[in-house]
Amino acid sequence: MAIFNLKINGENHQVDVDPESPTLWVLRDHVKLVGTKYGCGIGQCGACTIHIDGQAMRSCSLPISAVADKSITTIEGLSKKGDHPLQKAWIEHDVPQCGYCQAGQIMNAASLLNNNPNPSDADIDAAMNGNICRCGTYVRIKAAIKTAANS
Amino acid sequence: MSLIKTTYNRRSFLKASAVAGGGMVLGFSWLASCTPTQEEIMAMPEEWFDINAFLKIGDNGVVTIMSPNPEIGQNVKTSMPMIIAEELDVSWDNVIVEQAGLNTENFRRQLAGGSQSIRQGWESLRMAGATARRMLLEAAAKQWEVPVGELTTNEGLISHEKSGQTIGYGEIASAAAEVTVPEEIELKDPKDFKIIGTDRLNVDGPKIAKGEPLFGLDVQEEGMLIAMIEHPPAFGMKIKSVDADAVKAMPGIKDVFTINIAPEGIEQQWSDRNNVFNDLVAIVGNSTWEVMKAKKALNVEWEAESSLESSDDHEATLSDLVSQKADPARRDGNPEAAFRDADEVIERTYSAPFLAHNTMEPMNFYANVTADKAELKGPIQTPEFLRKTAAALLGMEEDKVSVMMTRMGGGFGRRLYGNFGLEATLISKQAGAPVKLVYTREDDMSQGTYRPDYKVVYRAALDADKNLTAIHVRGAGTHGSPVFANRFPAGTVDNYLAENHRKESNISTGAWRAPRSNFIAGAEQSFLDEVAEAMGKDPIELRLELFDRAIKDPVGERNDYDAERYAGVLKLVKEKSGWGQDMAGVYRGVSAYYCHNSYVAQVLDVEMVDNKPKVKKVWCAVDCGIVVNPIAAKNQIEGGIVDGIGHAMYSGLTFKDGAPEQTNYDKYRLIRHSEAPAEIEVFFVDNGIDPTGLGEPSLPPIMAALANAMAKATGERLYTQPFVSSQAVLG
Ligand code: FES
Ligand code: FES
Numbered sequence: 001m002a003i004f005n006l007k008i009n010g011e012n013h014q015v016d017v018d019p020e021s022p023t024l025w026v027l028r029d030h031v032k033l034v035g036t037k038y039g040c041g042i043g044q045c046g047a048c049t050i051h052i053d054g055q056a057m058r059s060c061s062l063p064i065s066a067v068a069d070k071s072i073t074t075i076e077g078l079s080k081k082g083d084h085p086l087q088k089a090w091i092e093h094d095v096p097q098c099g100y101c102q103a104g105q106i107m108n109a110a111s112l113l114n115n116n117p118n119p120s121d122a123d124i125d126a127a128m129n130g131n132i133c134r135c136g137t138y139v140r141i142k143a144a145i146k147t148a149a150n151s
Numbered sequence: 152m153s154l155i156k157t158t159y160n161r162r163s164f165l166k167a168s169a170v171a172g173g174g175m176v177l178g179f180s181w182l183a184s185c186t187p188t189q190e191e192i193m194a195m196p197e198e199w200f201d202i203n204a205f206l207k208i209g210d211n212g213v214v215t216i217m218s219p220n221p222e223i224g225q226n227v228k229t230s231m232p233m234i235i236a237e238e239l240d241v242s243w244d245n246v247i248v249e250q251a252g253l254n255t256e257n258f259r260r261q262l263a264g265g266s267q268s269i270r271q272g273w274e275s276l277r278m279a280g281a282t283a284r285r286m287l288l289e290a291a292a293k294q295w296e297v298p299v300g301e302l303t304t305n306e307g308l309i310s311h312e313k314s315g316q317t318i319g320y321g322e323i324a325s326a327a328a329e330v331t332v333p334e335e336i337e338l339k340d341p342k343d344f345k346i347i348g349t350d351r352l353n354v355d356g357p358k359i360a361k362g363e364p365l366f367g368l369d370v371q372e373e374g375m376l377i378a379m380i381e382h383p384p385a386f387g388m389k390i391k392s393v394d395a396d397a398v399k400a401m402p403g404i405k406d407v408f409t410i411n412i413a414p415e416g417i418e419q420q421w422s423d424r425n426n427v428f429n430d431l432v433a434i435v436g437n438s439t440w441e442v443m444k445a446k447k448a449l450n451v452e453w454e455a456e457s458s459l460e461s462s463d464d465h466e467a468t469l470s471d472l473v474s475q476k477a478d479p480a481r482r483d484g485n486p487e488a489a490f491r492d493a494d495e496v497i498e499r500t501y502s503a504p505f506l507a508h509n510t511m512e513p514m515n516f517y518a519n520v521t522a523d524k525a526e527l528k529g530p531i532q533t534p535e536f537l538r539k540t541a542a543a544l545l546g547m548e549e550d551k552v553s554v555m556m557t558r559m560g561g562g563f564g565r566r567l568y569g570n571f572g573l574e575a576t577l578i579s580k581q582a583g584a585p586v587k588l589v590y591t592r593e594d595d596m597s598q599g600t601y602r603p604d605y606k607v608v609y610r611a612a613l614d615a616d617k618n619l620t621a622i623h624v625r626g627a628g629t630h631g632s633p634v635f636a637n638r639f640p641a642g643t644v645d646n647y648l649a650e651n652h653r654k655e656s657n658i659s660t661g662a663w664r665a666p667r668s669n670f671i672a673g674a675e676q677s678f679l680d681e682v683a684e685a686m687g688k689d690p691i692e693l694r695l696e697l698f699d700r701a702i703k704d705p706v707g708e709r710n711d712y713d714a715e716r717y718a719g720v721l722k723l724v725k726e727k728s729g730w731g732q733d734m735a736g737v738y739r740g741v742s743a744y745y746c747h748n749s750y751v752a753q754v755l756d757v758e759m760v761d762n763k764p765k766v767k768k769v770w771c772a773v774d775c776g777i778v779v780n781p782i783a784a785k786n787q788i789e790g791g792i793v794d795g796i797g798h799a800m801y802s803g804l805t806f807k808d809g810a811p812e813q814t815n816y817d818k819y820r821l822i823r824h825s826e827a828p829a830e831i832e833v834f835f836v837d838n839g840i841d842p843t844g845l846g847e848p849s850l851p852p853i854m855a856a857l858a859n860a861m862a863k864a865t866g867e868r869l870y871t872q873p874f875v876s877s878q879a880v881l882g
Contacts, residue, residue, distance in 0.1 A: 035362020044816035075362030098224030099359035100560030125825035136793025138827035
C-alpha cells in the first residue's frame with residue numbers, strides 16, 4: 001500500500017492503495033466516482049476512458065502510480081453542469097440505449113474534439129474504434145459528435 | 152373514444168388511498184386475459200407478461216409515474232410512462248418517472264424480455280392513466296355539483312365550460328383518492344394522442360451523459376464488501392479442491408469459501424434451470440482490485456464430471472443430424488414427390504457458432520442478508536423469479552426479501568437468468584455483510600447461457616418452367632432446432648416439409664436477442680435470394696409472389712404470420728430504397744422477417760472501399776403497430792441492425808475441451824464504429840394497430856440483407872457465420 005495524492009476533476013484526493021491498482025478501481029472504489037465504467041479490464045472496450053492531462057486514456061490499464069502527479073478528469077468532471085457540447089448533443093440525439101458505454105464514448109470523443117475540432121467521418125471512426133457499444137448506437141454517436149463539433 | 156371494461160380484481164388488486172400531504176396514489180395490478188404457463192414461457196419467450204402501473208399526483212399537479220418494468224436499454228422507462236401520461240392527459244413536462252422496485256402487490260410480472268413490455272402493457276397502462284383521469288373528473292364534478300359528462304380535461308386541468316370553472320389535477324387529487332374506482336372507463340381515440348407518437352427524450356439521458364450512478368455495478372452501500380466468484384474453467388468440470396489459505400492472507404481479503412446455489416430440495420424457477428455452474432468459489436474482500444488479485448492467485452483444482460466438448464465435435468454432430476430425417480414438424484402436400492420430380496434442386500447449408508451475450512456491464516448484484524431479511528439490488532430482467540429462489544435458499548418468507556431493479560447495462564436475454572443474484576445472496580449470508588458481487592469480463596463470457604450453435608439445410612425444388620414446387624428445411628441446434636415450422640415460407644408453397652433435430656450438450660444455452668430467429672432468418676432469407684436467382688426473378692418480386700399466394704390461397708391451416716403486413720413492409724422498403732435502379736458501385740441485398748409480432752423488411756447497400764466491402768446504408772421498414780416514441784423506437788431498430796451485422800460478420804464463441812476459447816474482447820470480436828453502417832433510415836408503417844415488439848425484430852433479417860449484398864459485391868455467397876472467418880476479403 002502507498003499514499004497517493006491525486007488531482008481529480010480539479011479536486012485533491014488522498015488514497016492509500018496498492019500502487020499497481022488500476023486507476024479505474026481507485027476512482028470507483030476509493031474516490032467513489034462510478035461514472036467511469038468497467039467493461040473488459042484489458043484496454044479493449046473503452047468503457048473506462050478518462051482524461052490524463054486532457055488526453056483520453058484507458059483507466060483499467062493505467063496503474064495509479066503512473067498518474068499520481070497528473071491531472072485526472074472523469075465524466076463527472078467533464079463539465080460543471082453536464083453541459084459540455086458533447087453531453088448536450090448526446091441528450092439531443094437521444095444516443096444511449098442501455099447507456100453503459102456512453103461515459104467512455106463521451107470522454108473519448110471529448111479528447112478527439114480537443115485534438116481535432118472538426119473531425120471527418122474517417123477521423124471519428126479512427127478515434128472512436130476502441131470504444132465498443134454493445135447496443136449499437138454508433139450511428140447516433142457519430143451524429144452527436146458532429147453536432148458538438150459544429151456548436 | 153372507446154369504452155373499455157376495467158379488467159382487474161377490484162378488491163385485491165387496485166388500491167386507491169390518500170397519501171400524506173394530499174395527493175392520490177393509485178396502484179394497479181391488472182390480471183391479463185391470458186397468462187402463459189411457465190412451460191409456455193420457456194418454450195416461447197415472445198409471449199410473456201402481464202404488466203402493471205403506478206402513479207402519484209402531487210398537490211402541485213406534478214405526476215410521478217412509476218415505471219414497473221426493468222430497463223435494459225429498450226427505453227421502457229420513458230415509453231411506458233408516456234402511455235399512462237397520455238390517457239391521464241397531463242403535460243409530459245410535469246411528469247417525473249421513477250423506477251419501481253419488485254412489488255407483487257401493486258404490480259404483476261415485472262419482467263423484461265421477448266420484446267413484450269409495451270405490447271403486453273399497452274392496454275393496462277392506458278387503463279391506469281384513464282382510470283385516474285376519470286376519478287379526478289368525478290371528484291371535480293362532485294365538488295362543483297355538475298354532471299361529470301360536462302367536464303373536459305387538458306394537460307392536467309379540468310374545465311367546466313358552462314360555469315367557467317377550472318381546477319388543476321393537483322388540487323383535486325386528494326378528493327379523487329376517495330372516489331370509487333370506476334367500472335368502465337373511456338380510452339382516447341388514437342387520433343387524439345398528444346404524447347404517444349411524438350419524440351420524447353430518454354428520461355435518464357442527462358444522468359447517463361453526466362455519468363451518474365444508475366447501474367448495478369455503481370451500487371455503493373455502507374459497509375459493503377466486494378465479492379467475486381470463480382467458476383469451473385470448462386463445461387463438464389467441477390471443483391475438486393480449493394486451497395484458500397494463501398489467498399485469505401492477502402491484503403484486503405476477508406474470506407474465501409464455496410457456495411452452492413442449487414442444493415437438493417430447493418425449488419428452482421425456470422430462470423435458474425439453464426445454469427450449470429452452481430458450485431462456485433467465492434472470494435470476499437474490501438475492494439475490487441484486491442479481490443481481483445486474490446482471484447488470480449487462488450488455487451482451485453478442477454475435475455471433469457462429464458464430457459469436455461469442443462467446437463469440432465459440435466460441428467460434426469450438427470452435420471450428422473442435418474443429414475438425417477426427423478419426424479416432420481410440418482408437412483404440406485407431397486414434398487418427397489415434388490423433389491423426386493424436380494427439374495432442379497437447390498440445396499444450401501447454413502451454420503452459426505455459439506454467441507455470448509456480452510452485455511457491456513458484466514453480471515453483478517448487491518445483496519445484504521441479515522438474520523431476518525434480505526435486500527437485493529441490481530440488474531435483473533426477472534426480479535420475481537430471483538426473489539422466489541433467493542427466499543427458498545435463505546429459508547425466508549418471500550416478503551422478507553426485497554428486490555430493487557437498477558438500470559441494466561444491456562440484457563439481450565442474459566439477465567433473464569439470475570444466477571448472479573443468487574450467488575450474491577449466498578455470499579452475503581455467509582460473509583455476514585452486505586456485498587456487491589462483480590464478474591470480470593472473463594467470468595461473464597465463460598459463464599454460459601449462450602446463443603446455441605445451429606445448422607440448417609434448405610432445399611428448394613424447381614420444375615422445368617422454373618416454378619418453385621417445394622421447400623424443405625431441416626434444422627439442428629444445441630438444446631433445440633432453430634426452425635419455426637409454421638412461419639414463412641410455410642403457407643406459400645404446395646409442398647413443404649420442416650424437420651427439427653435437437654443436440655444435447657453440457658454447455659449451457661439460453662435466450663439471446665430474438666431467440667432462434669437470430670439465426671434462422673439469416674439462413675432462410677439468404678436461401679430465398681439464391682432461389683430467386685435460380686428462378687431468374689427479382690428477389691423482392693419472388694417474395695411478393697409468395698406472400699400473394701399466402702394471402703389468396705394459403706397452404707395449410709396454421710401459418711404464424713400475416714402475409715399482408717409482411718408484403719406491406721417489403722413494398723415500403725422497395726419504394727423508399729428505390730429498389731431496382733442501377734447504382735454504380737452499390738451492391739444491394741434485401742431481406743424480410745417476422746418475429747415478436749412485428750414485421751421488418753430491409754435493404755442494405757454495400758460499397759467496395761479499398762477492395763473491401765463496406766456497409767454504407769440500411770433502409771428499414773417496420774410494422775410494429777402504433778409507435779409510442781419514434782425517436783427511441785428508431786434507436787432500437789438501429790441497434791438491432793448494428794447488432795445483427797456485427798454478430799453475423801465478426802462474432803463467435805468456440806470451445807476446446809469444454810472451455811471457451813474467447814473470454815475477452817481481444818479474441819471475441821464485436822462490431823466497432825468503423826464497421827457500422829454509415830447511415831440507417833427507418834420507416835414505420837402507420838396503421839393504428841396496437842403496438843408490438845421493437846427490441847428484437849430488426850436483428851434477424853439484417854444478417855441476410857448483409858449476406859445477400861456481400862454476395863453481389865464479392866461474387867461469393869456466405870453460409871457460415873461469422874462471415875469474416877469464411878472469407879478473407881472481409882477480415
Ligand atoms: S474497461 Fe478499460 S478498456 Fe475496457
Ligand atoms: S448504449 Fe449500451 S453499450 Fe452502448
